[in-house]
Amino acid sequence: MTDTNTSLSPLIHLVDDDAAVLEALALLIATVGLRVQTWGDPLAFLATFDRAHIGAIVLDVRMPGISGLSVLEQLLDQGVDQPVILLTGHGTVDMCRRAFKAGAAEFLEKPVHDEVLIEALQQAVRQHVRSRQRNQSDQETSERYAQLSPREREVLGLITQGLTNKEIGRALELSPRTVETHRANLFAKLGAESLAQLIRRYAALVDAD
DSSP states (O other): OOBSOOSSSOEEEEEOSOHHHHHHHHHHHHTTTOEEEEESOHHHHHHHOOSSSSEEEEEESOOSSSOHHHHHHHHHHTTOOSOEEEEESSOOHHHHHHHHHTTOSEEEESSOOHHHHHHHHHHHHHHHHHHHHHHHHHHHHHHHHHTSOHHHHHHHHHHHTTOOHHHHHHHHTOOHHHHHHHHHHHHHHHTOSSHHHHHHHHHHHHHHO
């Protein structure tokens, strides 16, 4: 296996038992500034590839020992989030359907046009970046919500229902000043700059609580 660049650009994993195909595709992908790691053994790839990198995976469908579709299904089972592009020289409608059902980002037939592959990879990388950003944002939101006291969560729940401070005070038997204190505290803990932002980020967590 090889890594054609040591920069911090996204990393593309190429998995194919044909060394000539790996070399040609690696050279092509490197021309647009993406790092490439090649794998001639799909089982070695499954066992050791770095799941932390931003990037994508290009899998040949027909390989000895295990098919690209089986590798894709194992990646899905393991929760791997890198988008997967499948390449095949003998595609069928059933194979294409199975690939997308298993979570493939794209299904391309060989010989694949250079521009088509590059475009698919760049789109896959953008998709992965957005996915990682959403996941990071969701985690930060959950961690902030966990900092709220039980009373602050009650106040937040009523805020997301559209109640005023006076209405919240009556519902919880609290003074308006106390409600205002809880409101200020939860806004600070949640890092919300407006009511609309608060509702957009946290209403779903309130509903699920």
